[in-house]
Amino acid sequence: MSNERWDSRRHFLQQLGGLGAGALAIGAFGAFGPFGLMGATRRAQAAGCAPPGNPTNPAPWKRDCRPIRARRPASTLSSPEITKLKAAYKAMRDLAASDPSDPRGFDHQANIHCWNCGGSVQVHSSWQFFAWHRAYLYFHERILGKLVGDMEFRLPYWDWDNGAHRKLPPAYVTPNNATNPLFNGTRGMTPTDVVPDEDVGDDVMDAALTAADFTEFGGSATAGGIPEGAPHGSVHVDVGGDMSFFNTAARDPIFYAHHSNVDKIWSDWVKADSSHDNPTAAAFLNLTFTFFDENKQWRSIKASQLLDHESKLRYVYGPSQALERLLCWHPWRIVRVPKWRAAKTIELTPDVLAPMLKVSSAKGLVRLHLDRPDVPLTKSAVYRVYADAKDAQADPGPNSPAYLGTVPVVLNDRENHHRPKPPRAVLNISRRLPGLIEKRAAPGLFYVERGLKPDQRKVSPLRAADAFFSVAEFSGG
Numbered sequence: 001m002s003n004e005r006w007d008s009r010r011h012f013l014q015q016l017g018g019l020g021a022g023a024l025a026i027g028a029f030g031a032f033g034p035f036g037l038m039g040a041t042r043r044a045q046a047a048g049c050a051p052p053g054n055p056t057n058p059a060p061w062k063r064d065c066r067p068i069r070a071r072r073p074a075s076t077l078s079s080p081e082i083t084k085l086k087a088a089y090k091a092m093r094d095l096a097a098s099d100p101s102d103p104r105g106f107d108h109q110a111n112i113h114c115w116n117c118g119g120s121v122q123v124h125s126s127w128q129f130f131a132w133h134r135a136y137l138y139f140h141e142r143i144l145g146k147l148v149g150d151m152e153f154r155l156p157y158w159d160w161d162n163g164a165h166r167k168l169p170p171a172y173v174t175p176n177n178a179t180n181p182l183f184n185g186t187r188g189m190t191p192t193d194v195v196p197d198e199d200v201g202d203d204v205m206d207a208a209l210t211a212a213d214f215t216e217f218g219g220s221a222t223a224g225g226i227p228e229g230a231p232h233g234s235v236h237v238d239v240g241g242d243m244s245f246f247n248t249a250a251r252d253p254i255f256y257a258h259h260s261n262v263d264k265i266w267s268d269w270v271k272a273d274s275s276h277d278n279p280t281a282a283a284f285l286n287l288t289f290t291f292f293d294e295n296k297q298w299r300s301i302k303a304s305q306l307l308d309h310e311s312k313l314r315y316v317y318g319p320s321q322a323l324e325r326l327l328c329w330h331p332w333r334i335v336r337v338p339k340w341r342a343a344k345t346i347e348l349t350p351d352v353l354a355p356m357l358k359v360s361s362a363k364g365l366v367r368l369h370l371d372r373p374d375v376p377l378t379k380s381a382v383y384r385v386y387a388d389a390k391d392a393q394a395d396p397g398p399n400s401p402a403y404l405g406t407v408p409v410v411l412n413d414r415e416n417h418h419r420p421k422p423p424r425a426v427l428n429i430s431r432r433l434p435g436l437i438e439k440r441a442a443p444g445l446f447y448v449e450r451g452l453k454p455d456q457r458k459v460s461p462l463r464a465a466d467a468f469f470s471v472a473e474f475s476g477g
């Protein structure tokens with residue numbers, strides 16, 4: 001961190017008033033590993049990401065008069081578009097240094113996310129997730145536009161669901177150093193690494209885009225939906241560094257391109273089927289979020305105002321490969337397995353697999369629902385689920401016939417002050433059934449953390465608060 005950054009951060013913390021040296025160290029180094037973390041107190045943690053100023057009553061957001069423009073895949077931007085994107089983030093970073101109290105500066109923009117991922121405010125693991133992040137990106141995009149004097153500026157999206165775009169988009173890693181305003185030095189992912197197919201490929205995208213209703217897709221007042229885990233959480237873990245904890249994630253500019261794609265999945269889910277509707281409950285529609293706009297005006301916006309991003313928020317997305325590949329299916333049918341409920345274990349025995357196989361061999365979809373799987377919530381990690389303990393120990397990944405999918409966990413903060421909720425995992429096992437039958441269905445499911453050396457791996461039986469499967473028959477067309 002340069003002295004300039006250090007100074008602006010210190011200035012910012014001083015403005016928050018009366019914080020000791022311990023808090024200072026954490027604010028400055030919170031993202032960079034062990035420095036100062038040991039002594040972190042909750043107070044300092046909160047202070048490091050407190051919202052700027054002391055806003056009183058927000059002015060309600062009314063309408064957007066920008067032209068409707070497309071957000072586009074980050075790796076297909078033209079070179080003038082990349083120049084503008086970089087200029088916008090540079091201006092945002094410069095603002096953080098020149099006026100640390102300006103809520104539009106980069107540090108404050110990043111802290112908005114931090115403030116909303118722990119303790120009293122938590123926008124993850126519930127139906128707030130899609131709506132709140134849409135609003136956050138919307139105001140962020142307007143600020144970037146204003147900073148480069150172009151309200152036609154739209155955020156790019158990192159379309160990792162497209163097999164050709166699994167690397168960090170070139171603009172974010174070229175050059176791959178601090179002279180690039182889109183760079184972040186804490187990433188674990190290098191410019192040549194790719195997001196694994198098991199995290200964002202068709203099995204994962206199908207499960208997201210075919211989620212039967214909004215509760216499954218986007219969650220309820222008390223639980224998150226399917227894609228909030230995979231692909232969303234998995235990509236946070238894959239990028240690593242700041243991105244792998246919610247309180248620091250938005251310090252990496254790739255966060256906004258990642259979330260733009262997550263937002264696109266919401267848009268695509270609505271388009272994917274005429275039965276896919278957003279919630280109509282007043283408790284959802286009246287959810288109210290507050291942000292500073294591009295003129296430093298404190299604004300409130302309701303979930304009901306965020307649903308129609310095209311005419312209200314003035315942006316659209318390009319076509320989705322995953323959506324185009326999706327086959328036409330009949331409505332989902334939930335199948336309960338009485339012996340799973342009785343024994344509280346999930347055994348993929350031949351009698352359970354046979355009806356699943358029938359659907360999948362006719363191009364239908366089969367999903368295994370794991371509600372609150374009991375993976376550890378102590379580390380940001382991706383857990384792999386296998387139908388066989390030996391395979392889990394060897395951990396060969398998706399090529400194993402016993403492999404079923406992943407369960408990602410993203411912590412709110414590195415110190416795990418605010419424990420995350422157990423995820424909702426839905427494994428799309430349609431393509432895996434023939435292999436499982438061959439495998440003779442070893443009883444039980446097992447999980448292992450991905451990316452560990454063999455002697456570090458610990459295989460555990462997977463349990464879940466509830467488990468069932470669902471099928472959707474192919475309807476042709």
Ligand code: C2O
Binds near residue numbers: 113133259
């Ligand atoms: Cu608010 Cu991807 O997290």
